[in-house]
Amino acid sequence: MSNLSQTASGAISTPLVSAKAATIWLLAITAFLGLAVIYFVGMDEGMTSVFGNTAVVHEFFHDGRHFLGFPCH
Amino acid sequence: MEKKLILRGALAGGLGGLLAFVFARIFAEPLIQQAIDYEEGRGEAQEKLDRAAGLAVGGHEHEIFSRTIQADVGIGVGLIVFGVALGALFAVAYVICIGRTGNIRPRALALLVAAAGFVGFYLVPFMKYPANPPAVGNDDTIVQRTQLYLIMVAASLILMFVAVVLGQRLAKRIGTWPASMWAGLGFLVAVGVVMLVLPPLGHLDANVAEAGKRATETPLPLRDPEGNIVFPGFPADVLAKFRVYSVTAQLILWATIGLVFAPLADRLLTGKRSGSARVEETSAA
Numbered sequence: 001m002s003n004l005s006q007t008a009s010g011a012i013s014t015p016l017v018s019a020k021a022a023t024i025w026l027l028a029i030t031a032f033l034g035l036a037v038i039y040f041v042g043m044d045e046g047m048t049s050v051f052g053n054t055a056v057v058h059e060f061f062h063d064g065r066h067f068l069g070f071p072c073h
Numbered sequence: 074m075e076k077k078l079i080l081r082g083a084l085a086g087g088l089g090g091l092l093a094f095v096f097a098r099i100f101a102e103p104l105i106q107q108a109i110d111y112e113e114g115r116g117e118a119q120e121k122l123d124r125a126a127g128l129a130v131g132g133h134e135h136e137i138f139s140r141t142i143q144a145d146v147g148i149g150v151g152l153i154v155f156g157v158a159l160g161a162l163f164a165v166a167y168v169i170c171i172g173r174t175g176n177i178r179p180r181a182l183a184l185l186v187a188a189a190g191f192v193g194f195y196l197v198p199f200m201k202y203p204a205n206p207p208a209v210g211n212d213d214t215i216v217q218r219t220q221l222y223l224i225m226v227a228a229s230l231i232l233m234f235v236a237v238v239l240g241q242r243l244a245k246r247i248g249t250w251p252a253s254m255w256a257g258l259g260f261l262v263a264v265g266v267v268m269l270v271l272p273p274l275g276h277l278d279a280n281v282a283e284a285g286k287r288a289t290e291t292p293l294p295l296r297d298p299e300g301n302i303v304f305p306g307f308p309a310d311v312l313a314k315f316r317v318y319s320v321t322a323q324l325i326l327w328a329t330i331g332l333v334f335a336p337l338a339d340r341l342l343t344g345k346r347s348g349s350a351r352v353e354e355t356s357a358a
Binding site: 023026027030031033034035037038041042043046047055056059060061062063064065066067068069070071072073 | 137151155198199204219222
């Protein structure tokens with residue numbers, strides 16, 4: 001697991017991401033954070049609300065939501 | 074290496090968001106203002122009708138942010154933050170694609186992943202449920218509209234992933250070009266089926282109850298009890314322009330991600346090891 005063969009071939013055809021746990025975590029956390037941010041910019045306080053329905057997030061990103069194609073009121 | 078690529082993706086995305094904001098501020102904000110003016114004018118006309126009919130008239134909504142804040146700051150922060158997140162997600166997809174999508178150079182791969190992101194994440198869902206300016210959209214259907222939009226985005230991305238995987242397998246047997254054509258065609262057909270199955274927004278119960286079965290939620294002319302038009306329907310030009318600009322902004326965003334990320338990734342992936350010529354040689358094996 002830890003001793004992946006590091007062939008110094010310089011070829012881009014070797015998968016950069018193998019079953020290295022650290023790499024998988026990095027990608028998973030990045031993906032999660034990215035989706036969370038997109039959720040807050042695009043959807044929070046519309047269909048669902050994380051921190052109570054104050055409409056502050058909704059109103060602040062109002063124009064951007066419409067323009068990015070997210071459903072808005 | 075992966076961390077560096079993700080940071081560069083986020084950087085490219087932030088830049089894309091900034092450019093999209095500049096575009097939005099100049100071209101989209103006047104349209105958004107026109108749409109809001111329409112919404113307010115229509116609200117006043119509706120109030121007059123309600124009063125004449127002896128109905129209770131609801132109070133005005135309390136504004137949390139002024140239009141200036143929304144149009145100058147809100148959309149700017151929104152687009153830039155959205156761009157950074159998108160760029161990071163793009164980089165994750167790029168990192169996973171490296172070495173799994175055939176014999177391709179880092180720069181070309183960056184452009185392909187960006188193009189796939191534009192089509193899969195935005196353009197295909199837009200074809201079914203296009204972006205709408207303020208005033209276009211029923212408050213009572215926000216939950217269903219959000220669900221339908223998310224289903225459309227998820228279906229589009231999953232089908233694109235499946236098409237790429239199947240295309241890769243097919244390419245080994247029939248060659249890259251025909252395999253790409255078949256995978257692309259399969260993607261279009263599958264996406265088309267999903268679009269046919271999902272309901273048009275006008276067919277949602279709350280909308281049918283209000284105005285019968287229509288295709289969309291775009292406001293119709295407002296009529297008094299005698300059937301005279303007292304306020305026009307939503308202006309078609311504003312709607313059309315808003316949508317064209319929405320697509321343009323996403324094009325700017327994704328193109329910036331692809332074009333800025335491509336040389337950065339190329340330098341990281343090929344410069345660090347050996348020359349690019351050797352990369353081609355060995356990857357052909």
